[in-house]
Each structure stands twice: as structure tokens, then as C-alpha cells.
Amino acid sequence: MIRQLIFVLLTFFAVQMNAQMATNIVDVNECPNKTISLSIHVVLDTAGIASATPVMIQNSITTLNNSFKAMCVQFKICRYDTVYESIYNVKTGLNYVKEITTKYNVPNTINVYYSASVTPLWGSLDGGYGVTVSANDVATMSDTVLRDFMLINYNDISAITHEMGHYFGLYDTFDTQFGNELASGTNCATTGDLMCDTEADPNDASDPQCHINNKNLKDGNGEYYTPPICNHMSRYQTGCAKSFTPEQFNRMLLMFKTKRNYLW
């Protein structure tokens, strides 16, 4: 009986160890000490105005750098140009993205386009403020021009930190493409954003400021959500200082090393 109990306990610990190893793919302390080059392209609006100024953009990059300090990755503006063709503010579709990136992209750098467009160049804007190519998007990643496209709306240039999360392979905390994460977190590694240190997030879009509705929302097991409202990959506007979690840094480091290792 005791022997059986010991066996069960050992099996339990072995499974736990495996689970921990699986989540710690890359050690956060493994510091790549890399400064990545950004190429900024400001698209003038139809009135010939850029409502995001160089100072505003630099400030948003400083904030971005503070958020990535723990990962030992920093970003530096190495090119700053103006796109005078305001047509790129109003046109939508992949063809226009291909056109603008072919004309303006600097290879092996992250090309950040700032535009006034409410209808994006490509797909649906992430929360209305940005769009980029995820390191998880195998098809687009094979296109050496498109893979480094990022678009930020003038109206909220701080969205660059969230978009950079996507660029390095993070999912939104409220993503459901892999299934709904339970509030208990028991299925956290295979559902939601695949991260176990970001709580399940119902992202009630009707209440982004106060998330009071979310507090009253229950999951499929009847348990209340406690969403990660101060995480960069959530969409709450609470005013709290947002951050990434260790697992998110680990995933971004892994993507940096395996999918984005061509960056200058």
C-alpha cells in the first residue's frame, strides 16, 4: 500500500516537473542584449499633416523600451521618413500593404507605419489602433518584406507595445482560437493565449474602462473571471501601468531566437 502511494506521488511530481519545464522554454535571465532597428514611416493624412510628431513617437518608443527591459531587448529608431502619398490612409487591402512595404520597407528592421487611417491597410485593426504580422503566421513570415510590417494609428501610438507583443508571437489575453480558457486556469496551456501566468480574459468590449461587467462574468464552470487588466496583451483602459509576464517574455525570447533572428 505504502509502495503504491509512493509510486503515485512520484508520478505526480514527475508530471508537475514536466509541466514546469514546458512553460519555461527559455530562461528570462538568458539575456540577448540586443538593440533592434526600427524604420519609422509617417504617412501624411489627406490634409498633408502628420498628427504623430517625432517627439511623440520617440516617447512611445521610450515607453516600449521600458516594457522590454526585462527581456534585454531594446528598440532604436534608425530611419525616419515621411510618406507623402496620403492614399495609404484611405485604401484597404493586402495589395496596398504589399505596395507600401515594397516602396518603403528597410529590410531586416521592423518597419512601423503611422497613419490616420481608421480603416486599416490590412485586415482589421487590433482594437482600432494597430496591426502587425505575428511570428506565428507561418505563411506571411515566409514573405521577407511583409513579415516586418507594422501599422499604428495616430490616435493611440502607445499601441506599439501591444503590437510588438504580437510581432514576437504573443496572442491577445482574450484570444479564443484555441478554445476558451477557464477562470480556474486548469486548461491554460492549451486554450486562450496559451499562457498560464495570464488569467482567463472574457474581454467584455462593452466595458473596457471599468471592467465591472467582466467582474460579474462567469466561465463555463460558473466561476468568476479575474482578467489580467494590467497586461499589455489585454484590451482594458484602466490607467494602470501595463506589463508582460515571465511566460510572455519567454515566448517572445523564443520567437526572437527562432523566427526573428534575422533582425538587425
Ligand SMILES: [Zn+2]
Ligand atoms: Zn492584439
